[in-house]
Amino acid sequence: MTNAIAALAGQQNFLVAGLMSGTSMDGVDAAIVRFDASARSPRAELLAFVTVPYPDELRASLADLTVGHDTTAEEIALLNMSVAVAFSAAFFEVCRGAGIDAKQVDFIGSHGQTVAHAPPIKGGAPVAGTLQLGPPGAIAALTEVTTVGDFRVGDIAMGGQGAPLAPAADYLLRRSEQCGRIILNIGGVANVTFLPRGCQRDEVVAFDSGPGNMVIDELYRVLFAGHGSFDSGGAAAASGTVSQPLLDELIENAYFNAVPPKSAGHREFGPRYAWQIQSRAQELGLPRADTLATVTSLTVDTIVYAIERFVAPLGEVSELYLTGGGVHNETIVSGLTRRLGGMTLKPIDVLGIPADAKEAVDFALLAREAVLGRPNVLPNVTGATKAQVLGTIAAGMSR
Amino acid sequence: MTNAIAALAGQQNFLVAGLMSGTSMDGVDAAIVRFDASARSPRAELLAFVTVPYPDELRASLADLTVGHDTTAEEIALLNMSVAVAFSAAFFEVCRGAGIDAKQVDFIGSHGQTVAHAPPIKGGAPVAGTLQLGPPGAIAALTEVTTVGDFRVGDIAMGGQGAPLAPAADYLLRRSEQCGRIILNIGGVANVTFLPRGCQRDEVVAFDSGPGNMVIDELYRVLFAGHGSFDSGGAAAASGTVSQPLLDELIENAYFNAVPPKSAGHREFGPRYAWQIQSRAQELGLPRADTLATVTSLTVDTIVYAIERFVAPLGEVSELYLTGGGVHNETIVSGLTRRLGGMTLKPIDVLGIPADAKEAVDFALLAREAVLGRPNVLPNVTGATKAQVLGTIAAGMSR
Numbered sequence: 001m002t003n004a005i006a007a008l009a010g011q012q013n014f015l016v017a018g019l020m021s022g023t024s025m026d027g028v029d030a031a032i033v034r035f036d037a038s039a040r041s042p043r044a045e046l047l048a049f050v051t052v053p054y055p056d057e058l059r060a061s062l063a064d065l066t067v068g069h070d071t072t073a074e075e076i077a078l079l080n081m082s083v084a085v086a087f088s089a090a091f092f093e094v095c096r097g098a099g100i101d102a103k104q105v106d107f108i109g110s111h112g113q114t115v116a117h118a119p120p121i122k123g124g125a126p127v128a129g130t131l132q133l134g135p136p137g138a139i140a141a142l143t144e145v146t147t148v149g150d151f152r153v154g155d156i157a158m159g160g161q162g163a164p165l166a167p168a169a170d171y172l173l174r175r176s177e178q179c180g181r182i183i184l185n186i187g188g189v190a191n192v193t194f195l196p197r198g199c200q201r202d203e204v205v206a207f208d209s210g211p212g213n214m215v216i217d218e219l220y221r222v223l224f225a226g227h228g229s230f231d232s233g234g235a236a237a238a239s240g241t242v243s244q245p246l247l248d249e250l251i252e253n254a255y256f257n258a259v260p261p262k263s264a265g266h267r268e269f270g271p272r273y274a275w276q277i278q279s280r281a282q283e284l285g286l287p288r289a290d291t292l293a294t295v296t297s298l299t300v301d302t303i304v305y306a307i308e309r310f311v312a313p314l315g316e317v318s319e320l321y322l323t324g325g326g327v328h329n330e331t332i333v334s335g336l337t338r339r340l341g342g343m344t345l346k347p348i349d350v351l352g353i354p355a356d357a358k359e360a361v362d363f364a365l366l367a368r369e370a371v372l373g374r375p376n377v378l379p380n381v382t383g384a385t386k387a388q389v390l391g392t393i394a395a396g397m398s399r
Numbered sequence: 400m401t402n403a404i405a406a407l408a409g410q411q412n413f414l415v416a417g418l419m420s421g422t423s424m425d426g427v428d429a430a431i432v433r434f435d436a437s438a439r440s441p442r443a444e445l446l447a448f449v450t451v452p453y454p455d456e457l458r459a460s461l462a463d464l465t466v467g468h469d470t471t472a473e474e475i476a477l478l479n480m481s482v483a484v485a486f487s488a489a490f491f492e493v494c495r496g497a498g499i500d501a502k503q504v505d506f507i508g509s510h511g512q513t514v515a516h517a518p519p520i521k522g523g524a525p526v527a528g529t530l531q532l533g534p535p536g537a538i539a540a541l542t543e544v545t546t547v548g549d550f551r552v553g554d555i556a557m558g559g560q561g562a563p564l565a566p567a568a569d570y571l572l573r574r575s576e577q578c579g580r581i582i583l584n585i586g587g588v589a590n591v592t593f594l595p596r597g598c599q600r601d602e603v604v605a606f607d608s609g610p611g612n613m614v615i616d617e618l619y620r621v622l623f624a625g626h627g628s629f630d631s632g633g634a635a636a637a638s639g640t641v642s643q644p645l646l647d648e649l650i651e652n653a654y655f656n657a658v659p660p661k662s663a664g665h666r667e668f669g670p671r672y673a674w675q676i677q678s679r680a681q682e683l684g685l686p687r688a689d690t691l692a693t694v695t696s697l698t699v700d701t702i703v704y705a706i707e708r709f710v711a712p713l714g715e716v717s718e719l720y721l722t723g724g725g726v727h728n729e730t731i732v733s734g735l736t737r738r739l740g741g742m743t744l745k746p747i748d749v750l751g752i753p754a755d756a757k758e759a760v761d762f763a764l765l766a767r768e769a770v771l772g773r774p775n776v777l778p779n780v781t782g783a784t785k786a787q788v789l790g791t792i793a794a795g796m797s798r
Binding site: 397 | 401402403404405406408409464465467468469470471472473475476477478479480481483484514515516517524526527528529530534535536537539540541548549550552553554555556557769771772773787788789790791792793794796
């Protein structure tokens with residue numbers, strides 16, 4: 001009988017599963033990644049990736065929690081286990097699809113399912129917190145594979161935002177000795193990560209530029225009800241004309257001018273914000289396609305502004321890699337391409353990991369760092385008072 | 400920079416903190432223990448122990464959760480952090496009191512605060528769960544000491560009750576090559592752990608015999624309102640006479656005859672049960688002291704019955720060690736002494752760890768097993784389908 005966790009610390013190459021579900025709660029992203037031996041600049045090879053939808057009832061219960069519906073401690077305890085079961089099922093499915101024996105996987109890095117995120121706010125409540133369901137102890141039991149999870153709470157305990165964590169993975173996997181790079185993740189909000197040429201970890205700059213898809217999706221679902229849940233390819237936006245008066249008003253938001261580090265979420269750019277925009281669009285008598293064109297332009301313009309104002313002065317940037325659901329919105333991508341003429345825009349896929357798998361791979365990598373006992377968070381990015389080894393580790397059956 | 404968790408796996412002697420808060424939520428028990436090098440039969444030396452009361456507001460919020468009051472995911476996230484802060488404060492206090500530099504502590508074993516426990520029930524819901532607040536990742540951040548916690552969820556994931564976990568510690572610390580021993584823990588319920596002479600871990604038998612202090616406390620608080628929250632020393636019970644008719648009725652409970660493994664809690668012997676007894680006592684016209692004498696005798700009689708029926712046939716038992724709050728109830732202790740004439744009854748303190756510190760020490764020991772990568776649960780006791788290394792480990796700052 002060997003010590004499963006300690007044995008891993010002596011390995012150099014790893015076969016790792018990354019499990020992730022984001023705030024959209026579509027399902028569990030599961031990736032199998034091979035990390036090579038190079039410690040300073042690990043290389044990741046994606047062997048398999050699937051997204052396994054949540055059972056409808058579970059998704060509905062989790063969505064209720066996220067919007068603040070009443071619950072009980074017991075319901076949380078049960079959902080905690082249900083999420084672990086769903087994550088474990090996704091793990092077995094990605095193994096099966098890739099023809100990999102689950103027992104060959106060295107460990108799992110699992111983000112869990114965020115159902116509450118209340119990071120510290122200046123002048124806010126004295127206590128902050130975050131809650132990811134799907135405890136590593138249950139996943140390790142169900143899969144018999146050592147599991148690292150619950151990454152965010154330690155950062156919040158140290159006064160950080162518990163986010164973003166991906167820039168630490170970007171630093172390890174995606175920095176270049178040849179040129180400055182931006183990783184632009186267009187998810188619900190848009191995150192900009194700047195990796196200066198040959199940077200050290202404390203030179204990485206990352207922040208949320210503003211809305212990504214969140215406002216677009218919210219308005220599309222109502223304005224174009226019956227035509228799907230998002231503006232596929234950005235076609236609806238492309239059919240409209242940007243309202244400069246509305247766009248000018250929206251740009252007048254203190255958030256966009258605030259100096260990083262800064263992070264945003266539902267509080268800033270959630271449904272309430274979207275409905276204020278729609279209300280103003282109605283006053284202006286805008287056709288629905290024009291409203292959508294305008295908020296799509298808002299995403300593009302605030303990203304461009306953030307890069308020009310907060311990144312460009314810090315150093316040379318010649319490459320920008322796009323990831324997140326926004327890569328599928330051609331109106332966004334063509335807008336960025338037109339406006340950021342000095343940079344080469346590429347899908348992040350060209351670096352080896354497809355955009356859809358990036359977050360799952362990133363948490364596999366953060367788990368690798370945890371297993372190796374290395375700090376895996378950038379405190380200057382999260383605002384925490386110190387770097388730590390985030391993640392708690394539950395032992396699988398020893399081999 | 401060393402790998403904090405992996406480095407521990409190579410150590411033989413440990414200075415460990417154990418942190419525990421039970422269902423009474425009086426506060427956080429904090430112990431500092433030294434474990435010696437002998438792997439098969441570790442020896443524990445208690446260096447310091449304190450109980451640090453919860454802040455009133457936190458205790459009230461946690462108590463509300465436990466009885467099923469409405470909450471939100473965000474409130475759970477915030478209380479999760481508040482419990483971690485309280486546990487970390489208790490850790491620093493026990494260190495300070497003992498004159499021990501917190502940095503000298505190798506790791507912390509933290510039970511956390513249970514706010515929901517819904518183990519699998521035959522014929523019950525398909526999903527089970529348990530929720531201990533105070534995540535190890537936050538305690539490790541706040542204390543800078545590697546922390547093991549969240550012990551129960553992995554056992555429940557494997558179909559176990561997630562309890563009792565103490566028998567695994569009893570097996571390691573308290574079994575004897577010379578004689579069969581019972582560890583009798585009289586807490587809210589009464590737990591019997593039988594350690595046959597020279598036993599192997601799969602020979603340990605442990606189960607709940609029935610009520611411990613729970614029913615006594617519940618009735619005392621109302622019948623003797625204004626005289627404290629429990630029957631100090633068992634004096635009120637001693638002043639009454641047992642009602643044999645009522646006692647006979649109470650003994651006619653299928654639970655007491657059920658063959659172990661079995662576990663009980665609020666569901667079986669909580670407030671509702673106490674009030675059924677009080678209602679029956681009123682019908683019988685019993686004076687309040689007689690009611691208390693009767694339920695005190697119920698605790699004694701069901702313990703004696705459990706030992707005679709379910710333990711004595713399994714092997715020789717010559718020593719019984721008492722622990723839990725019930726050791727302070729002289730009416731219980733003298734009743735047991737009188738009825739269990741063939742055994743030597745001793746406070747567990749004579750084995751080296753005072754009763755009040757036992758649970759905190761036990762979780763320090765279970766954490767030690769986790770750090771060493773050894774199974775630390777007895778599946779024949781919890782009902783789980785397999786033994787595992789329970790507990791998830793969050794790295795402190797590497798030294």
